[in-house]
Amino acid sequence: MKKSRILISGVAALSLVSLSACVTDPNTGEQKVSRTAIGGVGGAALGYLLGGIIGGQTARIVGAGIGGVAGGAIGYKMDQQIKELKEQTAGSGVDVTETPDGKAILVNLPDGVTFAVDSTTISPSFQSTLDQIATSLKTYPDSLIDVYGHTDSTGSDTYNQGLSERRAKAVADYLAMRGVSSARIRSQGFGEQYPVATNETAEGRALNRRVEIKITPISQEEVNAAKGQ
Template sequence: MTTANHDQPPARKRRLGRIAIASMAAVSLLGLSACVTDPNTGQRYASRTAIGGVGGAGLGYLLGGLIGGRTGRILGAGIGGIGGAVIGNQMDQQIKELDEATAGTGVDVTETPDGTGILVNLPDVTFAVDSTDISPAFRSALDSVAQSMIRYPNSLVDVMGHTDSTGADTYNLDLSRRRAESVANYLVSRGVSRARLETVGYGEQYPVADNSTAEGRAQNRRVEIRITPISTEEVNAARN
């Protein structure tokens, strides 16, 4: 007799979901000709349209590697790594804690499409209009994110800024970079090691909603924090 999925423990359901989402992403990527180039690494990934089956969070920039590469950042951050067998359980626990700590703030916490990390989506209200200053009302939510990073130190963190399509491309790109840097600086001010952090601004390149509506534009104006746990095996490989 087959056990219904709702009878499975939450952690197991998340791990099964992680496998399913990764498989969907892989299938979507195979056989596709529409590609985009990651401006940081030069690597090419399937375009937003091609990955559409995975949803907004399945954009190519999230399926790529860590900003600035992996080996150098692992060595620079001086982290010890996590036993490979416990990474999944630790991610489940961290997601649960982040969900609870940021409940009601508009922060969205999910796994990355390939299941290798955690994605924390900070909404448009993180900043005032056309500003890089973090709204005072949102600082407590970011404090909780910083405390989680300190509690789970064996990870690298990418902070990624996005805008809607209103205004000039060059201005949007610069604004997204400055907002990503503002979030990173705030995390550092709360005790997160700067060596763990990298920032990038994508401007309007990667919308997750329709820019023709006010609601869609608000969703596209966001900062995402990708937390990638690093295993002891990866640390050892980086050192050798």
């Protein structure tokens, strides 16, 4: 692992420990990372979540034909979608929260049930859960969807980067196959760059191996601005 990544991991691990980052998932009883605690890591480690939409927002809004949500209703719509997603994925190990800046929804797919070891094929037992997520994305169509892949630090940087990209694309392709407009979806792999736990333990590595679906609601004002450019 490169020195810069070690530094980021060390800062992240220290911040997470100091903020009691691990919480017990009520669905599975397992220890998971608290998204609130992750917010304390800072922009360096959370740039991929706090940054812009993959590929730029303007072109994607126009290409996806999104109508947009009235500005005052975005918060209400987000709360409703989060509530429904939590109910629909209960017991699956999926974690549904807001992103630390409160501007998007983050759906964390656990590695152990989403994929087999070193595989990019979605486990048949997890497909029904992804079907529920796809249904939610179709029910709330005024959003852009970014799918992020992450690995632990086991293996080379090159291998981990490729694996994270293929897994993110597999989830993105599955959502499109289930009827979510492909124009709304982009995927990206980050390899081992953004750990949420230590890579020194099996439990930490399991948390770091994940795929995240970031759902960013788009307002009518943003749609109008994009069409005006």
